[in-house]
Amino acid sequence: MRTQVAIIGGGPSGLLLGQLLHRRGIDAVVLERKTRDYVLGRIRAGVLEQGLVKLLEEAGVADRLHAEGHEHDGTLVVYNGTSFRVDFREQTGSAVVVYGQTEVTRDLYDARQAAGLRTEFEVEDVVIHGADTAAPYVTYIRDGAERRIDCDFIAGCDGFHGVSRKSIPEHLRREYEKVYPFGWLGILSETPPVADELIYANSERGFALCSMRNDHLSRYYIQCPMTDRVEDWSDEAFWAELKRRLPPEVADRLVTGPSIEKSIAPLRSFVTEPMRWGRLFLCGDAAHIVPPTGAKGLNTAASDVNYLYRALAEYYDSGSEAGIDAYSERALARIWKAERFSWWFSGLMHRFPDQSPFDVKMQAADLGFLKDSEAQKRAFAENYVGLPY
Numbered sequence: 480m481r482t483q484v485a486i487i488g489g490g491p492s493g494l495l496l497g498q499l500l501h502r503r504g505i506d507a508v509v510l511e512r513k514t515r516d517y518v519l520g521r522i523r524a525g526v527l528e529q530g531l532v533k534l535l536e537e538a539g540v541a542d543r544l545h546a547e548g549h550e551h552d553g554t555l556v557v558y559n560g561t562s563f564r565v566d567f568r569e570q571t572g573s574a575v576v577v578y579g580q581t582e583v584t585r586d587l588y589d590a591r592q593a594a595g596l597r598t599e600f601e602v603e604d605v606v607i608h609g610a611d612t613a614a615p616y617v618t619y620i621r622d623g624a625e626r627r628i629d630c631d632f633i634a635g636c637d638g639f640h641g642v643s644r645k646s647i648p649e650h651l652r653r654e655y656e657k658v659y660p661f662g663w664l665g666i667l668s669e670t671p672p673v674a675d676e677l678i679y680a681n682s683e684r685g686f687a688l689c690s691m692r693n694d695h696l697s698r699y700y701i702q703c704p705m706t707d708r709v710e711d712w713s714d715e716a717f718w719a720e721l722k723r724r725l726p727p728e729v730a731d732r733l734v735t736g737p738s739i740e741k742s743i744a745p746l747r748s749f750v751t752e753p754m755r756w757g758r759l760f761l762c763g764d765a766a767h768i769v770p771p772t773g774a775k776g777l778n779t780a781a782s783d784v785n786y787l788y789r790a791l792a793e794y795y796d797s798g799s800e801a802g803i804d805a806y807s808e809r810a811l812a813r814i815w816k817a818e819r820f821s822w823w824f825s826g827l828m829h830r831f832p833d834q835s836p837f838d839v840k841m842q843a844a845d846l847g848f849l850k851d852s853e854a855q856k857r858a859f860a861e862n863y864v865g866l867p868y
C-alpha cells in the first residue's frame with residue numbers, strides 16, 4: 480500500500496492530523512494498535528483552548544462541539560479556606576471550551592469514516608524503516624499477516640508508550656523528565672457539576688479539582704500517593720475525601736453518586752528533543768507529557784498538529800521544505816512554555832511529601848499574589864486559555 484503520510488496512532492493527534500490533511504487533499508493512513516471502542520473508552524482531557532477549537536473547525540468537525548460544549552469564562556481557585564476567581568474573558572478577551580477528549584475523538588472517527596478514509600485497527604509490531612532516507616516505509620502485522628505502507632512522511636502520534644519516539648537513534652535524542660511524587664485519583668459520575676466553572680483547590684490534605692463534561696456528567700480528582708490502588712478507594716471514601724478538601728459551602732452543595740469510571744493517573748513532565756528525525760515527525764504525547772494541572776495535554780498535542788499540518792500542506796502545495804525544517808523548533812518553543820505553566824501550577828496546587836513549613840508559606844504567598852495581582856491573574860489567564868500558535 481502507498482500513501483503520502485503514514486500516521487502511527489489513532490488518538491486525538493493522529494486523527495486530527497489525518498482530517499486536516501484530508502481537507503487539503505493529502506492522503507494519509509492511520510495505524511491504531513487498539514480498537515475504536517477501546518480508544519473511545521479512555522476518559523482523559525476535558526478543557527479545549529481556542530486554538531484547538533479553531534483547528535477542529537478547520538477540520539470540519541466542530542458542529543457537535545459548538546452545540547454541546549460549554550464556554551468557560553473563568554475558573555475558581557481555592558486555598559486556606561478562601562476562594563477567588565480568575566476571569567479569562569476579562570483578562571484576555573478569550574475563554575476555554577469544556578468538551579471531552581472522548582467526544583473530540585468520536586467526532587474525528589465519525590468524520591474519518593464518513594469520508595471513507597483508511598484506518599487500520601488492531602495493528603501489532605509497527606516498525607518504522609528508512610525515516611532518514613527519501614523513501615521511508617512502515618511495516619506492521621494485522622490479522623496475522625505482515626503489511627507494508629510506503630509513504631513520503633511518517634507522523635508519530637502514538638502517545639508516550641508508542642514506538643515512534645524510540646525509533647529515533649538514542650544518540651540523537653535528548654530527554655528531559657520530572658516525575659511527581661503523587662498521582663490523581665479521578666472519577667466520572669452521572670451527577671450535576673458542583674459549580675458552573677472548574678474549581679482548583681489546594682488544601683492541607685492535598686489537591687482537589689472539580690470539573691465536568693456536561694450538565695449531568697461530573698469529573699472530580701484528588702491528589703493521592705502513587706502507592707494507592709483504585710480498588711482501595713470506594714466511591715464513599717472518594718466523596719468523603721473530596722469534601723474534606725473543598726470549602727464547606729461547596730462540599731455542602733456537592734451531589735454524589737456512583738462512579739462510572741475511576742482511575743489513578745501518574746503526574747509527569749517530559750520532553751524529547753528534537754521532534755523530527757528525517758521524514759519522521761513526533762506529535763503530542765509521543766514527544767511530551769505535562770502533569771494535568773492546567774489541562775494542557777491535549778492542547779499541546781493540537782499545537783503540534785497545527786505546525787505539522789501547515790508544514791506538510793506547504794510542502795505539497797509549493798515544494799517548500801521551510802515549514803518542515805522549522806517544525807521541531809516551532810513546536811518545542813510553544814511546548815516548553817506549556818511545560819512551564821503546567822509545572823508551576825502543579826507546584827502551586829499540590830502538597831509535596833518533602834515540603835517544609837517554609838515551602839508551604841511560599842506556596843501560600845504565591846497563591847495570595849495570584850489572588851491580589853491583576854498582572855499575575857492576566858499571566859495565568861493567558862497561559863490557561865492557551866498561548867498563540
Ligand code: RFL
Pocket residue numbers: 487488489490491492493510511512513518522523524525526580602605636637638639640641642743744762763764765771773774775776777778780
Ligand atoms: P494518545 O491519546 O495517547 O494516543 C496515542 C494513540 O496511539 C496508539 N498507539 C499505537 N498505535 C499503533 N502502533 C503503536 N505501536 C502504538 N502505540 C500506541 C494508542 O493506542 C493511542 O490510541 O496521544 P495523543 O493523540 O498525542 O493525544 C494526547 C492526549 O491524549 C493527552 O495529552 C491527554 O489525554 C493527557 N491527559 C490529560 N490531558 C488533559 O489535558 N487533561 C486531562 O485530564 C488528562 N487526563 C491524560 C489524562 C493522559 C492520560 N494518560 C496518557 C495516562 C489521563 C490519562 C490517564
Ligand code: PHB
Pocket residue numbers: 523524525526677688690691698771772773774775
Ligand atoms: C478534566 O476535566 O479532566 C480536567 C480539567 C482540568 C484539568 C485537568 C483535567 O486541569
